[in-house]
Amino acid sequence: MRNNFEHIIFKERIFQSDIFGDQYREYFDENSSSAFNNPLFEDIDVLLNSILLKYPNLTTFQKDILVKLFDAFNNIRTQIDPNRLQSFEYCFNNDEELLLYRSTESGLTNIIINPDECVAYSFIGKNTNKRILKFYDSDSDFELLSLYFFSY
């Protein structure tokens, strides 16, 4: 399943205007009956909830890690630069691991959330022999992990 951050970045950018920001907010106000807008606009929390609802059998550890990752995504959006966020895909594999992954021109980057207290980050280069594999636990720096995930 694809998770498109482009809409979130666009929304963040369009509200950047000091003069017309409020006008744009009115357009995207769900309660406004006269707004002609695009229903694709989503918030990061809505994306998190959609994954939690799609995979009700995630373990408590997997849910906790997912919440920490999405907190980190949100911090990147608000404190660093929304343009750092990149679209990614996710799936649940036969080993009951939740995978967040991005396939780019540089290679394949993954976050693997195992059901039993283990998180791994991997990068496999497409045109180079570059390989990265790192392991994390629930106390690790998830902002740094997220920045790695979006950096390729």
Add this chain to the structure above:
Amino acid sequence: MDLKRTPIREIIFTISFNETVDITTIGKFKNLPHISSQFPEAFQGYHADIKEIDGKKPRTSVSHDGYILKTNKIENRILHVRGGSFAFHKIKDYEKFDLLSKEFERYWLDFEKCVGHPLSVTMISVRYLNFIEKNSNESRQDLVNVYPSFPPLLSDKINGFIHLKFKYPGNEFVNANIVTADTKDDIGEGIILDIFLNRKINNEQDGEKIFRYLYDLREIKNNLFFNCVTSHMIKKYNQ
């Protein structure tokens, strides 16, 4: 081509960079004597989050979104500095691109001095927000070439908003966004024509090259503007 009256209401230049600058360093920039005197109003952005999951005790967190620095109401300038981006706004009155870009470059160099080394720039953006006045005899089509159309039953009930995103023809590194939206401003009914351009850059640290990209975007912005407005609009703003 120049217009006698300008529809420009806000200009925003933004640089995104690869490093994450901490809030203490951003504070150092804010406190530079010439910055704090020119931008006396400083706002810290805070974000408070409360999350509860699986019935556990809710977790709260407060995070810092950087600084928004504002000049007085005559100069009408804003700097928004975050850990990974640096934005400069000129609001209300129009000023020439050359002057504003030079000014932006000075702030950027001051910021890099506070960081202590050149930053690796990944994107530079130019955004021009225009407000085009519309009187009761004019339709959207009379003024802009980018507009949504509605069946007659709905045309008075729905505000028009349209967003186009595309790679600029002839320059695959430039992503262009055009938004048009109906609105009501203090001076009456009108249309927002919002043109924003992003130029991706591969971790460039050379300031001269970075600001050359900004000048390239200026040409593209002008070209898009004059393609998006009608001859009637040009005539109206040249009277």
